[in-house]
Amino acid sequence: ETTRAPVTFHSYQELRSDERRPAKIIHAPSRISYGDLLKTNSIGLLTAMMDTQQTGRRQFAEGKQREDYRYWLSILRPGASHGTPLYARGMPDVLAFYRVHPGSKSANKKRAAYNQWRVYRDSEGLSPLRAGYYFAHYALNGYRKHRPE
Numbered sequence: 751e752t753t754r755a756p757v758t759f760h761s762y763q764e765l766r767s768d769e770r771r772p773a774k775i776i777h778a779p780s781r782i783s784y785g786d787l788l789k790t791n792s793i794g795l796l797t798a799m800m801d802t803q804q805t806g807r808r809q810f811a812e813g814k815q816r817e818d819y820r821y822w823l824s825i826l827r828p829g830a831s832h833g834t835p836l837y838a839r840g841m842p843d844v845l846a847f848y849r850v851h852p853g854s855k856s857a858n859k860k861r862a863a864y865n866q867w868r869v870y871r872d873s874e875g876l877s878p879l880r881a882g883y884y885f886a887h888y889a890l891n892g893y894r895k896h897r898p899e
Contacts, residue, residue: 755836755837755838755839756800756804756805756826756836757793757800757801757822757826758838758841759778759793759794759797759798759799759840759841760794760797760840760841760842760844760845761794761797761843761844761845762775762776762778762796762844762845762846762847763775763844763846763847763848764776764847764850765849765850766849766850776794777842778794779792779840780840782839783837784823784827784828787819787822787823787838788870788876788884789884789888790888790891791816791822793822793838794848796846796848797845800825808824815868816865819869820869820873822838823869823873823874825838827874863889866888870884
């Protein structure tokens with residue numbers, strides 16, 4: 751299927767090293783806009799594919815936290831495609847497994863929240879009020895994703 755999306759990505763399955771918590775499928779939404787992406791990063795790097803004819807060749811912002819998220823935002827940001835709104839396209843098939851370790855960098859939720867705020871303020875240049883709006887969505891989505899089932 752041709753999507754005409756600059757980024758496509760698939761669902762994936764999280765595998766936990768803690769046997770008491772079951773593996774969980776992270777479902778890819780069918781379509782993500784820049785505004786949707788500001789609320790939560792739904793693009794799993796391990797399944798993403800870029801159409802470099804649309805995005806050009808890009809590099810991650812080295813040395814910055816949340817570099818994959820910054821990358822997706824830069825692709826979908828309004829004006830990134832000469833005024834044409836861009837959307838990332840999610841596919842439902844589970845194509846990868848992602849092992850979650852309790853001691854990993856992403857396991858530190860306090861640090862992750864700080865880095866998320868820095869993306870809003872520094873990379874995206876959002877006002878404190880707008881950043882607060884998107885941060886509230888980020889926190890709510892994080893709670894939903896990580897709450898006990």
